[in-house]
Amino acid sequence: MKILAAMSGGVDSSVATALLVQQGHEVVGAYMKNWINEENIVGHCPWEEDIVDARAVADQLGIEFHVVNLMREYRERVVKYLLEGYQDGITPNPDVMCNREMKFGVLWDWAKERGFDAIATGHYAQKGEDGLSILRGADPNKDQTYFLAMMKPEQVRIARFPIGHLLKPELREEARKLGLKTADKKDSQGICFIGEVKMEDFLRTFVDDKPGPIVNLDGKVLGEHRGLHLYTLGQRKGIGVASNLYKQAYVVVAKRHEKNELVIAIERPDTPLLWARKCTLTGLSTTGLPFDAPRLLQAQPRYRCPAGDAEFRPLGDGRAELVYAQPQRALTPGQICALYEKDRLLGGAVFEHIEYES
Numbered sequence: 001m002k003i004l005a006a007m008s009g010g011v012d013s014s015v016a017t018a019l020l021v022q023q024g025h026e027v028v029g030a031y032m033k034n035w036i037n038e039e040n041i042v043g044h045c046p047w048e049e050d051i052v053d054a055r056a057v058a059d060q061l062g063i064e065f066h067v068v069n070l071m072r073e074y075r076e077r078v079v080k081y082l083l084e085g086y087q088d089g090i091t092p093n094p095d096v097m098c099n100r101e102m103k104f105g106v107l108w109d110w111a112k113e114r115g116f117d118a119i120a121t122g123h124y125a126q127k128g129e130d131g132l133s134i135l136r137g138a139d140p141n142k143d144q145t146y147f148l149a150m151m152k153p154e155q156v157r158i159a160r161f162p163i164g165h166l167l168k169p170e171l172r173e174e175a176r177k178l179g180l181k182t183a184d185k186k187d188s189q190g191i192c193f194i195g196e197v198k199m200e201d202f203l204r205t206f207v208d209d210k211p212g213p214i215v216n217l218d219g220k221v222l223g224e225h226r227g228l229h230l231y232t233l234g235q236r237k238g239i240g241v242a243s244n245l246y247k248q249a250y251v252v253v254a255k256r257h258e259k260n261e262l263v264i265a266i267e268r269p270d271t272p273l274l275w276a277r278k279c280t281l282t283g284l285s286t287t288g289l290p291f292d293a294p295r296l297l298q299a300q301p302r303y304r305c306p307a308g309d310a311e312f313r314p315l316g317d318g319r320a321e322l323v324y325a326q327p328q329r330a331l332t333p334g335q336i337c338a339l340y341e342k343d344r345l346l347g348g349a350v351f352e353h354i355e356y357e358s
């Protein structure tokens, strides 16, 4: 089998590539150049280092290596979605879109044209025995299936996740045993492909500040914000308003776009507007067979958050209603809701309207 290994220069994709070579596949490595900090406007971006590391690992493994330039496609498919989302007042998820549009989208097109049968990444995810479904990664701390929720069935079919059965410490151990250059490299953070750039710095470069009042639930002005797009529902750090109550912090509970107001409240188990059980989803996408009948499932509202039991009712046109068994904290319009049946990823959708409890 001829497999293209998507190599980011990190330890996970290094080990993924090494395992494929060990398994006897014909493997070629590729680094996707998606976003270059040409103007040096958004801080340090270690992409050059990443290419050097990815190439070094490919050399160690004795495989061919390519740098594939997909900067134009990245701007068109991911950066545009990201900036439009923020301008429309929702919270987009570029990491999820990267997987569907870039790694398993344009990079796969590139691979297909060159006769590859599959594309592999260093995601902590596993394939089901049928080869047509995605299961959570074996390491519960690292599981990355949330980011794969919007993948299409034909993308799932050609995807390979060679490290999904490993725990992170086992993976590091394997990398050391193989003497890979990236064995002790620290894990990447920040927006997918943009590098070690914080979302806030990125946004401040591309979206103008739009200051407005910070108010409490009674409408009293407590301070000034720099632009609603720079805050997320449920956020506690960096609001800039100190609570003088011991061990009680302010949390963002609403963004009122009409008035450009950021609403904050002291976080308690019953803080109004912070919790919701009912919502609608849009842009429903399934990783396998479409599901168009009401059903019970588990719905994960963000990365590193447990999936909650929910009733799912399709409304047609890619929309659905979701009713959680337990109230969920800070559900956010624009964010991705990953849908599971136990450990099996069914698909994903975008949070649309949320009925916050007052």
Ligand SMILES: Nc1ncnc2c1ncn2[C@@H]1O[C@H](COP(=O)(O)OP(=O)(O)OP(=O)(O)O)[C@@H](O)[C@H]1O
Pocket (backbone or CB within 6 Å): 005, 006, 007, 008, 009, 010, 011, 012, 013, 014, 030, 031, 032, 033, 034, 103, 120, 121, 122, 123, 187, 188, 192, 193
């Ligand atoms: N620029 C890139 N070029 C090629 N593949 C990439 C690139 N960025 C990410 N990937 C692929 O997507 C996977 C998941 O990306 P993510 O950014 O979440 O990295 P990660 O989990 O830190 O993994 P790694 O340690 O391999 O960087 C990577 O393991 C890699 O296979």
